[in-house]
Amino acid sequence: MQQELIKKYFEGTATEEERTEVELWYASVQLPLQQGQDQQAVRSRIYAKTKQVIDAEPIVRKFPWLNWRLLSAAAAVLLIAGVVFLIFNSQQKTERNALLGNALMGHDIAPGGNQAVLTLADGRQISLDTAAEGKLMASTGLQVSKKNGIIVYSPTNANASPGRYNTLSTPKGAQYELVLPDGSHVWLNALSSIRYPEVFSMNQRNVEVKGEAYFEVAHQQTKDRKLRIPFVVKAGTEQIEVLGTHFNVHYYQGDPMRLTTLLEGAVKVSSRGKSVSLSPGQAAGIENGKQEIQKLSDVNTELAVAWKEGEFQFEDASVPEIMNQVARWYDVEVVYQGEIPQEHFSGRVSRTENLSQVIEILKRGGIRFKINERKITVY
Structure with a gap:
């Protein structure tokens, strides 16, 4: 994650694609938060995850007198400090979800009827x-x-x-x-x-x-x-x-x-x-x-x-097959950014659940989403 991109995100000057990149990165390292959780404990857990990401990246040394790993870590710490500040200063759960997201959702969508x-x-x-x-x-x-x-x-x-x-x-x-x-x-x-x-x-x-x-x-x-x-x-x-x-x-x-x-x-x-x-x-x-x-x-x-019995039921189903059902039942538009994921999924969930519960099946398989109003972008 580049320091300049992080800076643009917090200054509010990042494009929609750049904001998505930061949010997806943060969603990949964050852990579930609980009310009243210790800020230092959260900061420590995120820092540990960030260090794993940094240590796994190749070190480029165009200028040997600069410690690029140290600079990358400093940028990550800057992100952590800003994110933790935002988390613990939000007063509503929905505001926290705007950053963390439940599948990067600003709001949930009710099922059909x-x-x-x-x-x-x-x-x-x-x-x-x-x-x-x-x-x-x-x-x-x-x-x-x-x-x-x-x-x-x-x-x-x-x-x-x-x-x-x-x-x-x-x-x-x-x-x-x-x-x-x-x-x-x-x-x-x-x-x-x-x-x-x-x-x-x-x-x-x-x-x-x-x-x-x-x-x-x-x-x-x-x-x-x-x-x-x-x-x-x-x-x-x-x-x-x-x-x-x-x-x-x-x-x-x-x-x-x-x-x-x-x-x-x-x-x-x-x-x-x-x-x-x-x-x-x-x-x-x-x-x-x-x-x-x-x-x-x-x-x-x-x-x-399964639909007639009030369920979504998947057996080795592709992402487009699942998302076609989601689009029809929740009245949403589905678009794909980049290549369509090739993973297949099996699972069962009630059609009376909100959209987030269905999306959770795919999130566990590593599929990333962003939801804006009634439009779902699949990464």
Whole structure:
């Protein structure tokens, strides 16, 4: 750490990049502080860590009559003195975090919640997070209600038209549950949507999904009870044909792979003229930028539906894979400075936690962050 850079930091003349460099350096040597902790003890611990850094650096001797190691140590002591002064003269924990940072955060960010917009066939939009419980809409043969934070479609007779479509959409930082006209349950993850008819036809049930959705499809038969009525999910170029099952559709355009994961029953996933049939514990995937559909066996189904169960769950996941989930659930922008970290992580944390708890998993692996408002910079 150069003495001139430290000086600029404390004088307030450093650029944003230079301030970040100093803060990241300090975050790498600081240890957790407690209220009322002895200043000399803190100073001694930081000095010891600083000396380790200095001793590990090569000594450059352009001028043999100067002791460069001594000058570097003096600069470090200057930094320590200034930092300790700032720490113990701050009166609020949030002020201390502005320098130390919890993952270099000036403030924490709360998790997402139940929020969505229902777009009706006539174009009207209903914001569901502010809509009161009870009946939202009624038309010939149909009633739509909000019950305990869930949207429920209830056909009242056979006169409802199957040609009228509704759309349920979630923004970033939101999720929602829906009961379709046939009794099937759908959970939408953040930044997702489902388009569906107000009433299904007598011989087929078709819906269209963007983003991520978990389905529990109701068993339904034709009038003569001879056949099951198929349930078809369209997701981009893929078509998922269902007879009655539990499965997850993950179809975010920016993610490395689009996946349909089967938990119960049987489905057939088709794309561009090719299809694969799945049994429980299998998945069909298409890598981003490719067209070939792959069949994956012995998949960890818990990973696929962790979001629906209120968790982030990672298994050998890359930093971009994790940060894509973080961006959608906490409604933040993620940018990378320098090369994208190549580390992979495994872990589990509740989606009800603030952002800092999720970031902590990556911090332990050496990934560095700076958060400014709703923008996360990954170093």
